[in-house]
């Protein structure tokens with residue numbers, strides 16, 4: 001092939017891959033909701049809706065052992081109390097691994113709670129919750145999960161909100177051996193979501209709708225050689241993380257001594 005042809009071919013491949021990396025048709029299936037989940041605009045937009053009879057959800061076609069997934073989400077506007085919008089990773093079986101973003105709705109004007117958790121081999125109990133520093137219903141914002149053998153980093157618009165490090169050396173389980181599928185859903189959880197279940201879903205406002213776009217999956221089921229595989233946080237990211245945790249974190253299992261009277265979980269020690 002002439003250099004020009006090679007260049008043209010490479011450019012074409014790059015175009016094909018970057019296009020498919022942001023296409024719901026190629027990356028996910030609408031898994032449930034009987035028509036309430038819709039892929040629109042040639043795969044560029046996905047909407048989930050919830051009414052009294054059902055919510056809806058979608059899932060990635062592939063499972064990934066490690067990777068980085070970015071998703072733009074615009075949450076249910078107005079009175080979203082009782083609703084939960086999710087974006088998470090989960091493996092199969094009774095001793096599953098899982099990494100969660102769950103957005104707990106609220107009454108108009110009251111803040112959403114971003115609930116996060118990490119499960120390894122079916123055991124979670126590692127919740128951290130945050131308020132956001134913007135209105136997540138006004139525009140799309142990017143929520144990302146990066147997970148590699150050393151750490152899990154959750155970011156919002158590029159700002160890290162949580163890092164869960166591999167602390168296997170001090171006996172803490174870490175999710176690194178089970179490939180996970182990506183899931184997203186909108187469902188009713190008014191028995192617990194808003195103010196601990198006190199505020200119920202207002203069905204007169206249904207159907208509720210959340211929108212997803214610009215999905216970007218860089219993942220692998222074998223041993224990868226991409227930048228996310230070895231990524232860690234630089235000093236700027238560490239400073240951003242501290243800013244979020246100081247100003248927007250509303251619950252941290254690491255400081256919940258009542259819940260762990262035997263002592264806080266090992267990975268929470270400052271040296272871990």
Ligand SMILES: *[C@@H]1O[C@H](CO)[C@@H](O)[C@H](O)[C@H]1NC(C)=O
Pocket residue numbers: 104105106107110111112113193194195196
């Ligand atoms: C809803 O708003 C109330 C009042 O501001 C707040 O205490 C609560 O954390 C918010 N989030 C949820 C999910 O209840």
